[in-house]
Amino acid sequence: MEIPIYTVDAFTNLPFKGNPAAVCLLENELSEELYQKIAAEMNLSETAFLTNLKPTEDFTSGARFGLRWFTPTHEINLCGHATLASAAVLFYKKGNINSVVAFETLSGELLVQQRGESLVMDFPLNKPELQDRRKFNDILKAAVGDLPIHEVCHCKTTKKLLVRLADTCDRSVLSSLSPVAESLLKSEDSGRVKSLIITVKGAPTSQPGYDFYSRNFAPWVGVPEDPVTGSAHTVLAAYWSEQLGKKKMLAYQCSNRGGELELELRGDKRLDIAGRAVVLLQGILKL
Numbered sequence: 001m002e003i004p005i006y007t008v009d010a011f012t013n014l015p016f017k018g019n020p021a022a023v024c025l026l027e028n029e030l031s032e033e034l035y036q037k038i039a040a041e042m043n044l045s046e047t048a049f050l051t052n053l054k055p056t057e058d059f060t061s062g063a064r065f066g067l068r069w070f071t072p073t074h075e076i077n078l079c080g081h082a083t084l085a086s087a088a089v090l091f092y093k094k095g096n097i098n099s100v101v102a103f104e105t106l107s108g109e110l111l112v113q114q115r116g117e118s119l120v121m122d123f124p125l126n127k128p129e130l131q132d133r134r135k136f137n138d139i140l141k142a143a144v145g146d147l148p149i150h151e152v153c154h155c156k157t158t159k160k161l162l163v164r165l166a167d168t169c170d171r172s173v174l175s176s177l178s179p180v181a182e183s184l185l186k187s188e189d190s191g192r193v194k195s196l197i198i199t200v201k202g203a204p205t206s207q208p209g210y211d212f213y214s215r216n217f218a219p220w221v222g223v224p225e226d227p228v229t230g231s232a233h234t235v236l237a238a239y240w241s242e243q244l245g246k247k248k249m250l251a252y253q254c255s256n257r258g259g260e261l262e263l264e265l266r267g268d269k270r271l272d273i274a275g276r277a278v279v280l281l282q283g284i285l286k287l
Contacts, residue, residue, distance in 0.1 A: 003285040008085035011228040011259030011275040018259040019228035021085035022047040039070035045223045048082035059094040067103035073222030078107040080230010087112035088277035118274045125271040127238040128153035138187035143179045155235045159194040171213045174200050175254050181219035194220045197232050211249040212240045228259030237263045
């Protein structure tokens with residue numbers, strides 16, 4: 001069996017920045033074991049598997065595809081950067097003729113379209129709920145130590161815990177954090193948290209005017225730190241939209257690689273996430 005495979009840096013226009021994902025193009029479904037083995041072999045935060053759903057169409061002519069995402073250890077329900085990477089392969093490498101492509105996923109139908117040099121993803125909006133921070137004392141201590149915390153929210157749908165640091169903390173404070181994956185795992189093993197988002201208010205008056213910054217840690221699914229996380233921004237966008245009174249926002253995830261996301265809320269249930277992508281490598285998996 002030969003499987004076309006690509007690696008794509010998502011949420012960036014520069015190689016070696018943003019969040020890398022592998023994208024496999026499949027004519028037929030694989031076994032569950034093989035999906036996971038390939039993702040473990042690629043050893044990126046996510047490997048996307050894109051399946052052609054109609055025998056009469058191909059990756060150039062088709063407008064609807066199956067899409068699954070795997071970390072090196074788990075299948076996940078939603079991944080933004082690997083969705084962006086999949087669309088980049090279709091539009092940039094396969095020359096897909098459609099203005100919009102649809103992906104059938106565990107999170108329902110996701111649409112992606114080209115807009116200038118960016119790709120725009122139609123994603124669900126996931127609103128977090130304010131929490132009593134005392135319920136999360138252990139994980140907060142492991143994550144941010146004694147830094148001042150403004151508030152803590154949790155999203156049951158995504159199992160993401162959002163920690164907003166006090167406004168006295170700026171981007172440099174967020175960038176300097178280095179929580180230990182093992183400590184995070186030991187501090188929270190109840191299953192209620194699968195991803196930890198730490199965020200601070202941005203500086204929209206200075207160029208390029210980011211509304212907020214974030215970092216994302218997910219050792220619970222085998223990803224110590226995810227460089228740029230589309231799914232986390234389905235929660236962050238809902239939170240910061242209320243805090244800032246804005247529907248359109250520019251966000252920056254300040255991992256070592258870093259990445260930029262353009263966000264626009266559409267009502268109270270959907271979110272457009274726009275970003276750029278660079279296809280860095282293509283080849284064949286021979287199995």
